[in-house]
Amino acid sequence: MDVLDAIRTRRSCRAFTDDPVAKELAEQVLQDASRAPSAINMQPWEIHMVLGEERKRLSRRLLKAFNERRVTCGPGAERPIPERFMARSRQCAEGMTPLIERMGSDFKTYINEGSLNFYGAPAVALIFADGSFPPDRMIDVGALVGYLVLAAAAHGLATCPIGLVAWYQDEIRDHLNIPESKNLIISVALGFPDQGAAVNEFRSPRANLKEFVRWID
Ligand SMILES: Cc1cc2nc3c(=O)[nH]c(=O)nc-3n(C[C@H](O)[C@H](O)[C@H](O)COP(=O)(O)O)c2cc1C
Incomplete structure (x- = not known):
């Protein structure tokens, strides 16, 4: 798979099979992802890979914390976000809702509990940064995540970036x-997609370039 195929076909997977991810395969994905650029090559990330039963044990802890605190997926904004951005988010939720309902759940429950269960993925990369790094360096972590999801796709693995876990980091x-x-x-969940799960049929839309690109020439 070339890089454009990976970019054009990758999507977030929200139902994984139980099939394990071999450690060697996960290692190869991480090796390739680590080619991501970072400011002055500091590579300010630390990854904890949690696999198999350990991943399930971690999710049990997270779901217990969720039932106690109910912190849910959201933009985490300090000020109101302009409507056009919120509209994109709503459009995505509206597209996924009927698929999730076909699976006998509702959007909020499926996304919140599903995120903390890593959607059943057999592997999860928990991506940390030392507290000494300023917020600017989180751009580098974002670049790593971009590389990670594409490298995983090229190696035949599905992924879902999951930010909700950051709200439960004390427990983790x-x-x-x-x-x-x-x-x-x-975090990034990694594994093999459950092809029979309706939610995995979802393909998120993108804004037209005209909405976010200004040409100056
Ligand atoms: C920083 C970040 C945090 C995310 N957190 C979550 C999450 O907690 N739960 C979830 O289901 N998806 C999460 N996602 C996946 C996004 O919802 C998804 O990337 C977006 O809707 C676009 O869909 P696509 O990845 O299929 O193209 C996250 C993605 C990013 C980049």
């Missing part, structure tokens, strides 16, 4: 014995 640090000086930025 405690569960995995990770020092408080490390911040969990995002």
Whole structure:
């Protein structure tokens, strides 16, 4: 698969099969993802890969925390977000809702509980950064995530970036014995798509270039 195929066909997977991801395959994906650019090549990321039963154990802890605190997926904004951005988010939710309902669930429950269960993926990359890095360096982590999802696609794996976990990082640090000086930025679920799950039929739309590109020539 070339890079454009990966870019054009990748999508977030929200139902994985139980099939395990071999450690060697995960290692290859991480190796390729680590070619991502970063400011002055600091590579300010640290990845905890959680596999198999350990991943399930972690999710049990997260779902318990979710039932206690109910922090849900959202934009996490400090100020109101302009309507056109919120409209894109709503459009995405509206597209996914009937598919999730076909699976006997509702959008909010499926996305929130599903995110903390990594949608059943057998592997999850928890991506941390040392607390000494300023917010600017999270751009580098974003670049890593972009590389990671594309490298995974090229190696035949489906992914879903999952940011909700960052709100539950105290539990994750405690569960995995990770020092408080490390911040969990995002996670990426990896595995094989459940082809029979309706939610995986969803393909998210994109804004027209005219909406976000200004040409100056
Ligand atoms: C930073 C970030 C955080 C995300 N967090 C979640 C999440 O917590 N749960 C989830 O189901 N999807 C999450 N996603 C996936 C997005 O919803 C998805 O990328 C977007 O709707 C576009 O769809 P696509 O990836 O299929 O192209 C996240 C994506 C990014 C980049």
